[in-house]
Amino acid sequence: xxxLYQPWYWLPAGFLIGLTVPLLxxxxxxxxxxxxxxxxxxxxxxxxxxxxxxxxWKQQAWNxxxxxxxxxxxxxxxxxxKDPHPVEVAAATQQRLAGYGLHDYSSLLPAELFNWNxxxxxxxxxxxxxxxxxxxxxxxxxxxxxSGHSIMGISNLQWPSMVATMCFMAGGFFCAxxxxxxxFSHII
Amino acid sequence: xxxxxxxxAGIYFGIVLVxxxxxxxxxxxxxxxxxxxxxYGVIGTAIVTGIISIQLIxxxxxKTFSGEPIEIAPKQFDKGQIFxxxxxxxxxxxxxxxxGPLFAQIGSGFTVVLxxxxxxxxxTWLYGxxxxxxxx
Numbered sequence: 001x002x003x004l005y006q007p008w009y010w011l012p013a014g015f016l017i018g019l020t021v022p023l024l025x026x027x028x029x030x031x032x033x034x035x036x037x038x039x040x041x042x043x044x045x046x047x048x049x050x051x052x053x054x055x056x057w058k059q060q061a062w063n064x065x066x067x068x069x070x071x072x073x074x075x076x077x078x079x080x081x082k083d084p085h086p087v088e089v090a091a092a093t094q095q096r097l098a099g100y101g102l103h104d105y106s107s108l109l110p111a112e113l114f115n116w117n118x119x120x121x122x123x124x125x126x127x128x129x130x131x132x133x134x135x136x137x138x139x140x141x142x143x144x145x146x147s148g149h150s151i152m153g154i155s156n157l158q159w160p161s162m163v164a165t166m167c168f169m170a171g172g173f174f175c176a177x178x179x180x181x182x183x184f185s186h187i188i
Numbered sequence: 189x190x191x192x193x194x195x196x197a198g199i200y201f202g203i204v205l206v207x208x209x210x211x212x213x214x215x216x217x218x219x220x221x222x223x224x225x226x227x228y229g230v231i232g233t234a235i236v237t238g239i240i241s242i243q244l245i246x247x248x249x250x251k252t253f254s255g256e257p258i259e260i261a262p263k264q265f266d267k268g269q270i271f272x273x274x275x276x277x278x279x280x281x282x283x284x285x286x287x288g289p290l291f292a293q294i295g296s297g298f299t300v301v302l303x304x305x306x307x308x309x310x311x312t313w314l315y316g317x318x319x320x321x322x323x324x
Contacts, residue, residue, distance in 0.1 A: 007208070028193070073199040075296065079296060114213070144263075167277060
């Protein structure tokens with residue numbers, strides 16, 4: 001059973017992620033997609049008379065059960081089945097991150113960055129608040145995220161999803177190679 | 189409780205997200221720094237699996253478990269996929285997470301990511317507010 005505690009190789013992992021597409025279709029004709037859950041939460045909690053949030057979100061409640069499940073799965077995979085070894089990260093990236101002052105590879109996220117003590121600091125503002133805003137605003141504007149466009153959309157051979165995915169990647173490359181190095185050397 | 193099956197599907201997906209390490213901020217940095225094949229392997233395999241599954245469902249007219257026909261709504265192109273896509277890409281590299289991994293990161297013990305999730309909900313709300321003024 002040791003494989004349950006180890007990180008999984010990309011081939012079986014990608015296959016198991018891809019299986020979510022037919023699983024949701026067979027369970028109830030649901031298209032795989034996660035960013036919609038954020039919209040349903042807005043519609044349920046803060047519709048504020050905005051027409052974009054005026055729809056029967058309860059019809060889409062399955063999506064909220066799905067994301068609640070992801071959090072539980074995160075607990076099972078990340079706490080109960082936690083890998084006791086440090087995360088293996090490519091040497092070149094480790095070198096770059098050392099320049100950012102990040103050295104802790106004991107868990108999947110750098111604990112030096114993602115902890116509550118950073119909440120009211122510039123790090124918190126950039127990595128939690130601004131980062132989160134960009135994710136929520138961008139995915140909704142794009143009409144989907146990596147699950148809805150990059151996996152579900154491309155799996156269904158939809159070219160608009162291919163365009164969206166190329167833009168996700170372009171934004172990510174620019175941010176990771178231009179913006180993040182600048183932030184770490186000039187701001188924090 | 190017809191939605192319990194989606195909770196179980198989510199648990200399955202959440203476990204795979206963690207064990208495949210795609211919720212890892214480190215893995216996302218490696219992907220955008222082109223220093224590891226891991227994320228490309230995961231996403232590529234997932235897409236191939238998805239394409240084959242959908243082709244089989246269409247070819248053999250496979251129905252849902254309760255016998256309904258499966259229909260997938262097509263995606264329409266609009267400029268949001270470009271502008272929104274670029275904006276999300278920036279956020280993806282900063283947070284190391286797409287919307288799904290945000291939930292898995294919280295579950296796996298990084299509770300501070302709750303703030304990122306709240307911000308993402310606020311970002312979605314802001315989009316709803318500005319929707320009609322943005323180019324599409």
